[in-house]
Amino acid sequence: MSYTYFTLIRHGKPDDCDRLLGRSDPELTDAGWQMMAHASAGLEAEQIISSPRKRCSAFARHFASSQQLPLQIDDNWQELDFGDWDGELLQRLWQQPEFNQYWQQPFDNCPPNGESTQQLLQRVSAAITDLSNRYPGQRLLIFTHSGVIRLVLWWLLNGQHSGNAHLSQVHLSHAAKLDFTTFKDENQKLWPQLAGLQQSTFVDDGSPA
Structure with missing residues (x-):
């Protein structure tokens, strides 16, 4: 039995973090870069994979x-496409009934002209299966986004397609890390297992908390 080891790291603090960032593409702040350096220090991996967004x-x-390691830029690991809401100020969005409805029931509502939660789940779970098949026994380090990590956590715990627990009941700092493994049994069924969720211990003054 071969396990594949996944570590997902959320990007550090970006510019425009007061806006809803999906396909919007701001750079990391200096503090955000340092957060990611701190989060990835000492990690071992055979494969590096990243969302195409610049903050990752x-x-x-x-x-x-x-680290002299191969890098794959993979669209499957980018954030949800928030459509017409993408890049808008969060303060303004919270004043819109449609945005509040989406937040409360993300499986039943979709951002206007954007991507549904089901579509995000399908592409990310397919990516996990593909990587598990391609890299049995290897350690994978993936730089990705809050929405992706929250939904992967929900998937690992076999969540139902209702409610918003992955949004409202999980705190996820910039540069947080999610660890999990996958393996296939004798019937080729994929079994994922949560290994840990770690918040960033880095603060914006440039030193570890």
């Missing part, structure tokens, strides 16, 4: 180069 991929390129 810029540091991923640096890390992969510094």
